[in-house]
Amino acid sequence: MKPATARRLPDAAVVRRPARVRLLWLLVAALVLAALMVASVAFGSRNVGWSDIWAAIGGADESLEQAAVGKRIPRTVLAVLIGAALGLAGAVMQGVTRNPLADPGILGVNMGASLAVVTAVAFFGLSSPTGYIWVAMAGAGLSAVFVYGVGTLGRGGATPLKLALSGAATSAAFASLVTAVVLPRNDIAGSFRLWQIGGVGGASYERIGHVLPFLATGFVICLLSAKALNSLALGEELAAGLGERVAVARGVAALGAVVLCGSATAVAGPIGFVGLVVPHACRLLVGVDHRWLLPFAALLGAALLTAADVVGRVVARPAEIDVGIVTALIGAPFFVWIVRSQKVRAL
Template sequence: MTAVATRHLPDAPDAPAPRRRPARVRVRVLCLLAAILVLAALMLASLAFGTRDIPLSDVWSALGGADASLGQAAASKRIPRTVLAVLIGAALGLAGAVMQGVTRNPLADPGILGVNMGASLAVVTAVAYFGLSSPIGYIWTAMAGAALAAVFVYTVGTLGRGGATPLKLALAGAATSAAFASLVTAVVLPRNDIAGGFRLWQIGGVGGASFERTGQVAPFLAAGFVICLLSARSLNSLALGDELAAGIGERVAVARAVAALGAVVLCGAATAVAGPIGFVGLVVPHTCRLLVGVDHRWLLPLAALLGASLLTAADVVGRVVARPAEVDVGIVTALVGAPFFIWIVRRQKVRAL
């Protein structure tokens, strides 16, 4: 009798779990709904505010297809820009969350790990030396460059004792990103015919967006979104550690490769159309963990929503603070993300997730 009672003692602390679980789910659902409402409000703000303010009546008319007045015409031009900002922000936020889950590295980010600069270098090289001019070609080239950069950084980060530690991956990514940035400059400087356009693109922004450009990149982004969201359960298993994940039947190498593929597709497609925008994939996943915890089934959708909100907000701020000129979103996100990066390094001690 004593043995039987002792064997059942560990179950006692878990008894209240059925009552706690619905409350936790409600909090997560409320966070998702709040994120949707915030994103909707920011999208309206993106249409209404910029180098000139537009009344909400003209915004609603423009959403209905009207462009008779000057305000309605201006709002109509801002619609594709807003849509592109939402898609690129969602892609970068989701890619950052997946990268952090794949590498178990709290510093993982498409910019910090050199993935964005790898995509940039591939596009610049293809344009300068191979005459690349097709928008679809830009996307495929950017994804190939992003994939090669990710593999290179991870390989370098695994060298030496201890394997791919978070600090080694961050240092390898930072060094690779700096090297790629120098190579981009070396490729562009002698080419005056492409230098001006690439300097603007290299900063990162969503200005000049059109539904044609968005339509070209949308299938790639959709594929990346699907792959990443379907990897949520696998990322939960990887968070337990490779040995334990394999013990519960997870094919670790396949799960890591598939999730990384989704992140690379998102990064490459986003960089091809908007340039290398940094720090969105770093800031957003950490914020999401504070709100919904570490379960990737909730973390990944929220990361996409908050990433879209952050980039949309950054675009609005960039248009408002420097009227009548604009500050590109890549600069605004860097101003927000750089202090956040320093805070993580100092407070989190660069521990693995």
């Protein structure tokens, strides 16, 4: 018979993946992402041929097709960056909290960033793109601290279900506050209504340039936290016995996740469920070692958001469905399944 502890752990936690299998999955994920990026440039309300794609890459915009490609390229790049940021942030949040329900949207982090940006624009006249990002990161950080503080109240501390419930309640409250702030302001209501859904439409190289330094910083912090997250997965006492400064490790990793969430939300709006779905899929493929899990989560997150953007453009053309709606349609049933499974106890 298997030990009781082994029976309670998910299969991904007890089966060790050989390095060659992990490398193979990373290669597959990279190839899938590359194919989706090509599809994102080629498909939309107007399909384009290879000649137009190559001409547009070279800077030509002499036809409608070439102009369409010129707009899709920065949109594709932004979808890749935002998807990678949300997938990586979700994996880090789940590692920091040891909570399989952790996700920037479910824990209220995205909505906290949204509320901070809306409040700053409506009451303080914020207009700087870089200012949006700083304010969004501050809102995301404060929301994460608040949700975790509420989740620790009562017996048992911050259990996965308590964190999910406190995050859901906080998200609902913040969403109501966002609506209350935006509705009386006709001058900003239209643009913020679209932004609140979450999407990568209207992307430009200028917007990417503003957010790229923040995303790069978040990527570096999170990836460098992989070893510490492996120690934290063993439990606080054992991690401390191995020489890990638990509070510092958690704080640094959480900071990286907050930077990624805040930056992504400032540019693309509060896109949900990417950070929930992606880490679980990654654990099934490459296991629980964060040195492999984190880069794989970034690749798979980029692929998921790019695919969702392509689907949203194709199924409703000549109109389009915002990527935040597509990810919600994918992630909501997955969230219900996770809640109903035994994995909800802890990672």
